Amino acid sequence: MKLFLAITTSVLIGLAVDARADQPPSDVAKPVPVTRTEMKAALEALKSRAPRLPLPEAEGGGGVNNGRMRAAYLPESWIGPGGRAGAGRAGSGRFGQDSTLDFAFTTSLFWVVSRGNNCHYCLGHQELKLRRAGLDEDTIASLDSDWSVFDPRQQGALTYARKLTLEPQRVGDADLAALRALFTDAEVIELTFSIARFNATNRWTDGLGLPQDVRFGEEESRLDTPTSERFQHTVSFATPMARRPRRSLPTLKEVEQAIEAARARAARVELPGAEAAAAGLAAAIGKRMPLGWERAMAQVSGTGPSQVGALNTIMTDENLPARLKAELALISAAHNRAWYAVGHAAHRLRGLGASTSDMAALFDGDARAGDGASAAHALAAKLTADPHLMTDADIAAVREHFSDAETAQIVHVICMANLFDRFTESLGLPLEAGICE
Numbered sequence: 001m002k003l004f005l006a007i008t009t010s011v012l013i014g015l016a017v018d019a020r021a022d023q024p025p026s027d028v029a030k031p032v033p034v035t036r037t038e039m040k041a042a043l044e045a046l047k048s049r050a051p052r053l054p055l056p057e058a059e060g061g062g063g064v065n066n067g068r069m070r071a072a073y074l075p076e077s078w079i080g081p082g083g084r085a086g087a088g089r090a091g092s093g094r095f096g097q098d099s100t101l102d103f104a105f106t107t108s109l110f111w112v113v114s115r116g117n118n119c120h121y122c123l124g125h126q127e128l129k130l131r132r133a134g135l136d137e138d139t140i141a142s143l144d145s146d147w148s149v150f151d152p153r154q155q156g157a158l159t160y161a162r163k164l165t166l167e168p169q170r171v172g173d174a175d176l177a178a179l180r181a182l183f184t185d186a187e188v189i190e191l192t193f194s195i196a197r198f199n200a201t202n203r204w205t206d207g208l209g210l211p212q213d214v215r216f217g218e219e220e221s222r223l224d225t226p227t228s229e230r231f232q233h234t235v236s237f238a239t240p241m242a243r244r245p246r247r248s249l250p251t252l253k254e255v256e257q258a259i260e261a262a263r264a265r266a267a268r269v270e271l272p273g274a275e276a277a278a279a280g281l282a283a284a285i286g287k288r289m290p291l292g293w294e295r296a297m298a299q300v301s302g303t304g305p306s307q308v309g310a311l312n313t314i315m316t317d318e319n320l321p322a323r324l325k326a327e328l329a330l331i332s333a334a335h336n337r338a339w340y341a342v343g344h345a346a347h348r349l350r351g352l353g354a355s356t357s358d359m360a361a362l363f364d365g366d367a368r369a370g371d372g373a374s375a376a377h378a379l380a381a382k383l384t385a386d387p388h389l390m391t392d393a394d395i396a397a398v399r400e401h402f403s404d405a406e407t408a409q410i411v412h413v414i415c416m417a418n419l420f421d422r423f424t425e426s427l428g429l430p431l432e433a434g435i436c437e
Contacts, residue, residue, distance in 0.1 A: 024393070025052075025391070025392035025393045025395075025396040026391055026392045026393060027391045027392070027393040028391060029388065029389045029390060029391050030042070030118070030120070032118050032239050032240060032241060032388060033236075033239075034235050034236060034239070034241075035231075035232065035233055035234060035235060035236070036141050036144055036145075036227050036231050036232070036234065036236070037227050037231075037232050037233075039115075039123070039144075039236070040127075040223055040224045040225065040227065041224055042120055043120050043123055043124040043127065043212060043223040043224070044212070044222070044223045044224035046120045046121060046124065046211055046212035047211055047212040047213075047214055047221075048211065049209060049211045049212075050209070050211070051065075051069070051208060051209050051210055051211060052207075052208050052209035052392055052395040052396070053069070053073070053208055053395070053399075053404050053407060053408060054072075054404060055068060055069060055072075055210070055211070056068060056072050064125075064213045064216075065121075065205075065210045065211060065212075065213055066121070066201075066204070066205050066210060069204075069208060069210060069408070070204075072405075072408075073404065073405045073408035073409065074408060074409065074412055075313075075317070075319050075409075077309075077310065077313045077317065078310055078313060078314050078319070078409075078412060079310065101157075101187060101190070101191070103129075103133055104130065104133040104134070104135060105154060105157070106194055107126055107129045107130055107133060108126075108130065108143055108150075108154065108158065109157055109158065109161040109191075109194065109195060109198065110122065110126045110194075110198045111123065111126040111127070111130065111140070111143050112143055112158055112161045112162055112165070112238050113161055113165045113195060113198040113199055113202060114126055114198070114202055115143070115144065115236065115238040115239060116161075116162055116165035116166045116238055116239065116240060116242075116243075117165060117199065117202040117203070117206065117240065117387045117388055118206070118239065118240055118387070118388035119201075119202035119203075119205060119206040119387070120206070120212065121205040121206060121210045121211075121212055122198070122201060122202050122205055122206070124212045124213075124221065124223050125213075125216070127140065127223060128216045128221055128223075137225070137226075137227065137228060138228055138230065138231065141227065141228070141230075141231040141234075142231075143158070143238070144231070144234065144236040144237070144238055145231070145234045145235065145236055145237055145238075146234075147159075152182060153182045153183065156178060156179060156181075156182045156183075157179075157182075157183075157191055159178075160175060160178075160179055160191065160195065161195045161198075162238055162242075163175060164192070164195050164196070164199075164422055164426060165195070165198075165199055166240060166242065166243035167243055167244060167246075168336050168337075168338070168421065168422050168425065168426070169246065169247070169336055169337035169338075170244075171425070171426045173268060173428070175426075176188065176268040176269065176426065176427070176428070177268075179191070180269070185269040185270045186299055188269050188427075189269055189271075189296055189299040189300065189427065190299065190300050190301065192422070192423055192426050192427060193296075193297065193300045193304075193307075193423055195422065196418070196419045196420075196421075196422035196423040196426075197419055199418050199419065199422060200415040200416055200418055200419040201415070202387060203383050203387050203411070203414065203415040203418060204411060204412060204415045206387060206390060207383050207387065207390055207395070207411050207414075207415070208395065208408065208411060209390075209392065209395070240386075240388045246335070246385055249334050249335065249363050249364070250334060250337065250363060251363065252356070252359070252360045252363055255334065255339075255342060255346075255363060258337070258339040258342070259339055259342060259343045259346075259431060259436055261339070262339040262340055262343060262429075262430060262431040263430060263431045263433075264430070265428055265430050266428070266430060267292070267296075267427055267428050267429050267430060268426075268427055268428035269296075269427055271292065271295045271296055271299070272295050272296075272298050272299050273295075274289055274290060274295060276298075277290045277294065277295040277298035277299075278290055280298045280304070280305060281294055281298050281304075281305050281308055283305060283309070284305045284306070284308040284309035284312065285308065285309075285312070290308075291432055292340070292424075292429040292430060292431075292432060293340070293344075293420070293423070293424050293429060294308050296423065296424070296427055296429065297423075310416075311416060311420065314412075314413060314416055315329075315348065319409055320406060320409050320410065320413065322348070322352055323349065323352045323353075323354065324373060324376060324410075325413050326345050326348040326349045326352060326354075327345075327349065327354075327362060327373070327376075327377060327380075328376060328377070328380045328410065328413050328414050328417060329341065329344075329345040329348075329413070329417040329420070330342060330345035330346060330349060330359065330362055331362055331377055331380040331381055331384065332380055332384045332414055332417035332418055332421055333345055333417065333420075333421050334362070334363055335381060335384045335385045336384060336418065336421040336422070336425065337425070338420075338421035338422070338424060338425035339425065339431070340424040340425055340429045340430075340431055341417070341420050341421045341424055341425065343431045343435050343436040344431075344435060344436070345417075346359060346436045347435045347436040350436070362377065371401065372398075372400075372401030372402055375397045375398045375400065375401055376398055376401075376402075376410050378394075378397070379394055379395075379397070379398055379410065379411070379414065380414045380417070382394060383411070383414050383415075383418075384414065384417070384418055395407065395411075398410060
């Protein structure tokens with residue numbers, strides 16, 4: 001492997017190993033471990049894998065791999081305050097100060113999301129966090145195969161996290177009604193946002209093939225610890241193998257009908273008032289009134305306003321062509337059958353000159369071959385629908401047409417589109433007047 005010297009504007013970068021090698025990139029996805037024992041071995045083995053983009057060393061060797069990758073390739077405005085140093089604190093497991101949902105509770109959700117996406121990097125981090133939070137080995141193991149040990153609220157949240165991860169297109173009124181019997185509307189919004197954000201983080205860390213960190217804070221991150229006899233051979237019910245097959249992409253007619261239905265529906269939870277949300281989001285949206293998704297995110301304690309600002313920036317700034325970003329969002333939303341997100345992505349595409357036939361081609365799987373846009377479109381489809389099947393070759397195909405920074409940004413756009421899809425569609429947000437009309 002060759003070495004190169006990389007410099008970013010935010011950190012001093014030392015020598016980094018280039019993920020390219022003389023041999024063709026592998027087109028084989030990593031296996032899905034079935035048992036906890038197999039899973040732990042896979043998490044420990046991840047320490048030795050080569051990343052799919054060059055991973056620079058931070059000054060002094062500090063910082064986790066996720067944070068260093070973000071710092072090297074993503075614009076500061078895309079990450080939000082604290083995002084670089086915090087390794088993409090998407091999924092820190094911390095709810096707001098007024099929330100009744102604690103660190104261990106939300107970290108267990110992140111664990112289940114990561115198991116569902118077969119994201120070994122994030123699984124490793126959540127294992128270590130849960131240990132630090134005081135959970136014993138068998139309690140953590142129960143997340144894989146026996147939720148009866150948890151109280152009804154946690155069981156309800158775990159069920160929702162698994163479904164929103166594996167089958168977001170199947171989340172409906174009954175799922176939200178079941179949650180609302182256990183949580184306040186504010187908590188449901190915050191739960192939904194965190195689960196959606198964990199899904200985004202998985203697609204970033206696993207999509208780029210990050211190696212597992214050797215150390216976690218001041219401690220060595222040993223992940224292949226002993227498993228009790230009870231759970232050594234128990235088969236997980238949280239892996240991607242547990243999901244039902246996804247339907248093929250919708251036709252243009254189905255999309256048009258679904259968009260119209262989304263205009264007439266009512267949100268499944270009570271959103272913050274428009275005036276109150278506008279006041280809380282003033283730094284992110286200025287003096288205009290918030291859209292429905294912005295009102296919902298205003299409810300997310302602590303990070304809501306910064307996430308609104310980051311998402312709006314990603315959609316509109318000059319990093320990557322605006323049309324490509326809107327196309328990636330539309331592909332993601334169509335695969336997730338996230339009709340609110342489909343409406344917004346299609347609206348942006350129309351404003352950028354895309355025709356109905358242009359958008360229909362995206363729903364048909366994009367017949368073009370060999371150009372950068374189609375490589376990015378193919379990545380969006382796979383990273384959205386089958387993140388556990390990602391391979392080195394998938395990223396290499398995009399790198400043939402884009403710089404490493406652009407490749408990372410394309411991955412991030414797809415990740416955030418998956419966050420937006422899950423958040424807006426699970427809450428059943430109605431499409432605003434004037435959007436995609």
